[in-house]
Amino acid sequence: MTKLTLDYHYVLPFVSLEEIKSLEEVSNQCREKLLKKTGKGNDFVDWVKWPQEITNDEIAKINACAHRLQNLGQYLVVCGIGGSYLGAKAGIDMLKDYYRIDEYKVIFSGNSFSSTENYQLLEFLKDKDFSLVVISKSGKTTETAISFRFLKELLKEKYPQDYNKRIVAITSNANSALHTMALNEKYEEFFIPSGIGGRYSVLTAVGLLPFAFKNYDIEMMIKGSRDAYNHFSQDDFLENEAMLYAAIRNLLYKKNINIEILGFYEPKMRNFGEWWKQLYGESEGKEHQGIFPSSVIYSTDLHSLGQYVQDGRRNIMETIVNIVHPSNDLTIKNTLDNLDGLNYLNGKSLDFVNKQAMKGTIIAHSEGMVPNICLTIDDVSEYSFGYMAYFFMFACGISGYLLDVNPFDQQGVEAYKNKMFELLKK
Secondary structure, three states: OOEEEOOOOOHHHOOOOOHHHHHHHHHHHHHHHHHOOOOOOHHHOOOOOHHHHHHHHHHHHHHHHHHHHHHHHOEEEEEEEEEEEEEEHHHHHHHOOOOOOOOOEEEEEEOOEEEEHHHHHHHHOOOOOEEEEOOOOOOOOOOHHHHHHHHHHHHHOOEEEEEEHHHHEOOOOOOHHHHHHHHHOOEEEEEEEEOHHHHOOOOOOOHHHHHOOOOOOHHHHHHHHHHHHHHOOOHHHOOHHHHHHHHHHHHHHHOOEEEEEEEEOOHHHHHHHHHHHHHHHHHHHHOOOOOEEEEEEEOHHHHHHHHHHHHHHOOEEEEEEOOOOOOOOEOOOOOOOOOOOOHHHHHOOOHHHHHHHHHHHEEEEEEHOOOOEEEEEEEOHHHHHHHHHHHHHHHHHHHHHHHHHOOOOOOOHHHHHHHHHHHHHH
């Protein structure tokens, strides 16, 4: 299997190799904190060794549940917010074909208070056979709990005798209202390990069950993440892409480069960027610190944000994900009139054009004083998803420790909830 590689050639004008090497010792210390559970938030680092610890029985149970839900209908509603849905949505969009009508469809709900969205979902489902996965450690996450109420009510109306067979709860087995409800109403359950927070949970049942429902190979996802763990937990600093990525970001941040753009040249990666934004935004944005995460789809966004990236404020870095092998390709051919002026591309593949657009943009932006990191993955397979997801999580943990913050809590998220509850007179 081809692994992820990191090219920091277009960072060296901004950060020297000596500066990068100067962070080797402290980066190793941060890695040890993750592996030995001695850093801040150490009660939420069980995700680090999860790829090694998830059992074949757990994977088989997830696959069996997915198959059972497929037999109940072609629609699965995943009800959750933040890390309870973004990773699954990222993986599904990364792996699906653009225009193929899949036999099994996953719909994500419970991630907003939009009355229009919730109403129209209920109307859509009235004549559809569907099942429901509800994801919440506490069972009291407000957006998810409200949506779940409406969806459960609809299930009871449609399937009064056995609605509970169409509900799967993914929750904590301690102090969880959802767990209590599942016991009382006899839902099938999966448990999120207590030491794994939502944004680090994509390789648990939280993500694996929706993936399995879509018939994706979750064993290969776990294999990718296991290989990533073996590499990043052991290999030396200069051969360790996760540690290098964290160190380079930290060095650039100290030079007042405080916005990072994660860029893809494949539109189906858009929601991977959304997952990454939550992962890094919630993990690093503490104590008035942290790099602000943003994401783009190039070349599309070169025609909107490209001007700003090229010539705007110089507080931006880019991390570009290069996919070596596209799922499909096309060859450009000559036309007799050549009115569009494209005959110079005769015989070239469309992916070749896409790659030259990527290389040209990296050069132009770096010459415009925007540091660029290039991450390369082989393809958009299940293995690559598992490997890349683990890479970003491991690097995020190290990066948070380099900032000396707790990368595993999110106290700031509680602020809006408290004010909302005051206004709602809870």
